[in-house]
Amino acid sequence: xxxxxxxxxxxxxxxxxxxxxxxxxxxxxxxxxxxxxxxxxxxxxxxxxxxxxxxxxxxxxxxxxxxxxxxxxxxxxxxxxxxxxxxxxxxxxxxxxxxxxxxxxxxxxxxxxxxxxxxxxxxxxxxxxxxxxxxxxxxxxxxxxxxxxxxxxxxxxxxxxxxxxxxxxxxxxxxxxxxxxxxxxxxxxxxxxxxxxxxxxxxxxxxxxxxxxxxxxxxxxxxxxxxxxxxxxxxxxxxxxxxxxxxxxxxxxxxxxxxxxxxxxxxxxxxxxxxxxxxxxxx
Amino acid sequence: xxxxxxxxxxxxxxxxxxxxxxxxxxxxxxxxxxxxxxxxxxxxxxxxxxxxxxxxxxxxxxxxxxxxxxxxxxxxxxxxxxxxxxxxxxxxxxxxxxxxxxxxxxxxxxxxxxxxxxxxxxxxxxxxxxxxxxxxxxxxxxxxxxxxxxxxxxxxxxxxxxxxxxxxxxxxxxxxxxxxxxxxxxxxxxxxxxxxxxxxxxxxxxxxxxxxxxxxxxxxxxxxxxxxxxxxxxxxxxxxxxxxxxxxxxxxxxxxxxxxxxxxxxxxxxxxxxxxxxxxxxxxxxxxxxxxxxxxxxxxxxxxxxxxxxxxxxxxxxxxxxxxxxxxxxxxxxxxxxxxxxxxxxxxxxxxxxxx
Ligand SMILES: Cc1ncc(C[n+]2csc(CCOP(=O)(O)OP(=O)(O)O)c2C)c(N)n1
Ligand code: SF4
Numbered sequence: 001x002x003x004x005x006x007x008x009x010x011x012x013x014x015x016x017x018x019x020x021x022x023x024x025x026x027x028x029x030x031x032x033x034x035x036x037x038x039x040x041x042x043x044x045x046x047x048x049x050x051x052x053x054x055x056x057x058x059x060x061x062x063x064x065x066x067x068x069x070x071x072x073x074x075x076x077x078x079x080x081x082x083x084x085x086x087x088x089x090x091x092x093x094x095x096x097x098x099x100x101x102x103x104x105x106x107x108x109x110x111x112x113x114x115x116x117x118x119x120x121x122x123x124x125x126x127x128x129x130x131x132x133x134x135x136x137x138x139x140x141x142x143x144x145x146x147x148x149x150x151x152x153x154x155x156x157x158x159x160x161x162x163x164x165x166x167x168x169x170x171x172x173x174x175x176x177x178x179x180x181x182x183x184x185x186x187x188x189x190x191x192x193x194x195x196x197x198x199x200x201x202x203x204x205x206x207x208x209x210x211x212x213x214x215x216x217x218x219x220x221x222x223x224x225x226x227x228x229x230x231x232x233x234x235x236x237x238x239x240x241x242x243x244x245x246x247x248x249x250x251x252x253x254x255x256x257x258x259x260x261x262x263x264x265x266x267x268x269x270x271x272x273x274x275x276x277x278x279x280x281x282x283x
Numbered sequence: 284x285x286x287x288x289x290x291x292x293x294x295x296x297x298x299x300x301x302x303x304x305x306x307x308x309x310x311x312x313x314x315x316x317x318x319x320x321x322x323x324x325x326x327x328x329x330x331x332x333x334x335x336x337x338x339x340x341x342x343x344x345x346x347x348x349x350x351x352x353x354x355x356x357x358x359x360x361x362x363x364x365x366x367x368x369x370x371x372x373x374x375x376x377x378x379x380x381x382x383x384x385x386x387x388x389x390x391x392x393x394x395x396x397x398x399x400x401x402x403x404x405x406x407x408x409x410x411x412x413x414x415x416x417x418x419x420x421x422x423x424x425x426x427x428x429x430x431x432x433x434x435x436x437x438x439x440x441x442x443x444x445x446x447x448x449x450x451x452x453x454x455x456x457x458x459x460x461x462x463x464x465x466x467x468x469x470x471x472x473x474x475x476x477x478x479x480x481x482x483x484x485x486x487x488x489x490x491x492x493x494x495x496x497x498x499x500x501x502x503x504x505x506x507x508x509x510x511x512x513x514x515x516x517x518x519x520x521x522x523x524x525x526x527x528x529x530x531x532x533x534x535x536x537x538x539x540x541x542x543x544x545x546x547x548x549x550x551x552x553x554x555x556x557x558x559x560x561x562x563x564x565x566x567x568x569x570x571x572x573x574x575x576x577x578x579x580x581x582x583x584x585x586x587x588x589x590x591x592x593x594x595x596x597x598x599x600x601x602x603x604x605x606x607x608x609x610x611x612x613x614x615x616x617x618x619x620x621x622x623x624x625x626x627x628x629x630x631x632x633x634x635x636x637x638x639x
Contacts, residue, residue: 051393067393069362069393070362071337100309100336100337101309101336101337101338103336126310129310129311129312129315130310130312130315132310132315132318132319132334133334135336144315144319144322145310145318145319145322145332145334146322146334147322147323148326
C-alpha cells in the first residue's frame with residue numbers, strides 16, 4: 001500500500017519531524033488513500049496547511065501546497081478557491097490552529113459553505129510548541145499551561161462546524177483508519193464546506209502528561225472510547241460521557257459559495273447586457 | 284540569594300514580585316516558558332493566568348485588565364507581537380499601563396525560532412498606527428531581565444503607558460544565576476484614573492476615540508508632552524572602556540554581550556576599543572553616544588538584524604564620524620571573532636597598517 005502512496009509524497013523531504021507513536025502519519029495516510037480512491041489529479045489539487053506538527057504534513061505532499069500562517073489556512077484556501085474554482089482545495093489543520101487563533105476563520109468559512117475540505121488533526125493539545133492546552137483539550141486534562149488541570153470546557157468542533165453552516169461533518173480516530181478514509185472521500189465529494197475531525201494521538205506533549213504511556217496505549221483508548229453514531233443514537237447522554245462519537249455526523253444540501261458567486265456574476269452581467277442595471281462608471 | 288533560572292522564567296518571577304497578578308498570553312517559541320511558568324506560579328500568588336485564543340485576544344484582555352486597574356503583562360515572540368500591534372496602539376492612546384514582552388526570533392514572516400534582534404524598528408518606531416511611543420527596555424543578561432521587568436511595571440504606571448521588554452531567544456532560553464529584589468511592600472500604585480466603579484467619585488473615562496479633530500489634536504499634544512518627558516527622564520545606557528576609545532562599538536542585548544568580548548580582545552591587540560550599550564532603545568541614548576565622540580574615530584554598530592539601530596546611531600552621530608555596521612540575520616549570531624575582525628578592519632583604516 002505504501003508504494004501506491006509514494007507518488008503523492010516528497011520523499012526527499014523525509015525523514016519527517018513527527019515523534020514515534022504520533023498519529024499524524026496515520027491521518028496523512030488516510031488522506032492520501034482518499035485522494036487515490038477519488039483519483040484526484042495531483043496538479044489540480046491544492047493542500048493548504050496552517051502551523052503546527054499536523055500542518056507540517058503539507059511539506060511532505062507532492063501536490064500544489066501552501067504552508068500558511070498560524071490559524072489562517074482557511075483564509076488562504078478561500079483565496080485560492082475563489083481565484084481557481086476548478087481546483088480541489090484541501091486544508092490540513094490542528095486543533096489549536098483551527099479553533100483557537102483560527103476559530104474566526106473556521107466559523108466563517110463554514111458559514112459561507114465554500115467548497116473546501118478540512119481535515120482537522122485533533123490531538124487535544126498544541127504539539128509543536130510543547131504541550132499547551134487548546135480549545136479542544138478536555139476539561140481537567142493536564143497541559144504545560146494547565147498544570148493543575150484544565151479549567152476550560154472544550155468545543156465540540158463537529159457541532160461547531162454544523163451550527164456554523166458546514167454541509168458535511170464526520171469524525172473518526174486513527175484507530176478507525178478505514179472509516180477515516182471513507183469520511184475524507186465523502187468530504188471531498190461534498191460540494192460545500194466539509195469538516196473531517198480526525199482524533200489522533202500526541203504521546204509526547206499530551207499523552208505522557210495524562211497517564212498514557214505510549215502512542216499504542218492512546219490507540220487502545222480510541223478503540224475503547226469510540227462509539228459509532230448509529231449506536232450512540234440509542235444511548236443515553238450519561239452513557240456517552242467521555243465517549244468519542246464517530247461516523248458521518250451530519251450532511252445536508254445548501255447553496256455553495258463559489259456557485260453563488262458565479263450565479264451572481266451571471267445575473268448581473270445579463271442584466272447589464274439587457275440594460276436593466278447601469279454598472280457604476282469610474283471617473 | 285541567587286538562583287539558577289531560565290531567562291523566560293526569571294521574567295515571570297520578577298513580574299509576580301512586582302505585583303503583576305494578571306497574565307494573558309499565547310504559546311510561541313522561544314518565549315513559551317514564560318506563560319508556562321506563570322500558569323504554575325500565578326495561582327499560587329493569588330493571580331490569574333489565561334491562555335488566550337490568540338495574541339490579539341491576549342492584548343485586548345490586557346487592555347481590559349489595565350483599564351480596571353490591574354498590573355498586567357503579556358508576552359510573545361515576533362510574529363505574535365505583529366498581531367498585538369493594533370492593541371498596543373490603543374493601549375498607548377488610552378494611556379493604559381502594561382508590560383509587553385517580546386522574545387524575538389528571526390523573521391520576516393514565519394522566519395525561524397532562533398534568536399534575532401530584527402524587531403528593533405517595530406518596537407521603537409511605533410509598529411502600530413498613529414503617533415505613539417513606548418519605552419523599550421533591552422536587557423542583556425538574565426539578571427537584567429529580572430531587574431528591568433520590575434522596572435518596566437514601575438515605568439508603565441508612572442507614565443500610564445505600555446512598556447516593552449525586548450529580549451531575544453538566547454536571553455529567554457539561557458540559564459544564569461539571578462537574584463530578585465527583596466520582597467518589600469509594593470509601592471502604592473496610583474490608579475485613581477482606573478475604571479473601578481464610580482460611586483462616590485467623578486466618572487473615569489478610558490478612551491481613544493476623538494471624532495472631533497480639534498479634540499484629537501489636543502489629546503495628541505498631551506500624549507506628545509508625556510513622551511517628551513519620558514525621553515527626557517528615562518534614557519538608560521551603559522558604557523564600557525570608552526574613556527579613551529578610538530573605535531566604539533554600539534550594540535544592545537545579546538549582541539552587546541558578544542561585542543564586549545570583542546572589545547576586550549581588541550584591547551589586548553592594542554586597539555583602543557569601547558562599547559556603548561543602549562539599555563533603553565526608546566528613548567535612544569543619543570547623549571551617551573555623543574559623549575564618546577571626543578576620542579572616537581569611528582563607530583561600529585553590531586546587531587542581529589540587517590541594520591536597524593544603526594540608523595539611530597547615525598542620527599546621534601550626525602555625520603561627525605563614520606558609522607559602520609555589522610549584522611547577522613535569520614537566527615545567526617555574530618561571533619566575537621567576527622566582530623573583532625570588523626574592529627580590526629576599521630582600525631586598519633584608521634591606524635594605517637599598525638594592526639595586522
Ligand atoms: C502568530 C503565531 N502565534 C503562535 C505561533 C506558535 N505556534 C506554532 S504551532 C502552534 C500550535 C499548534 O497546535 P495545533 O494547531 O494544535 O497543532 P499540533 O502541533 O498539535 O499538530 C503555535 C501556538 C505561531 N507560529 N504564530
Ligand atoms: S509533539 Fe505530538 S503532535 Fe507533534 S510530532 Fe510529537 S507526538 Fe506528534
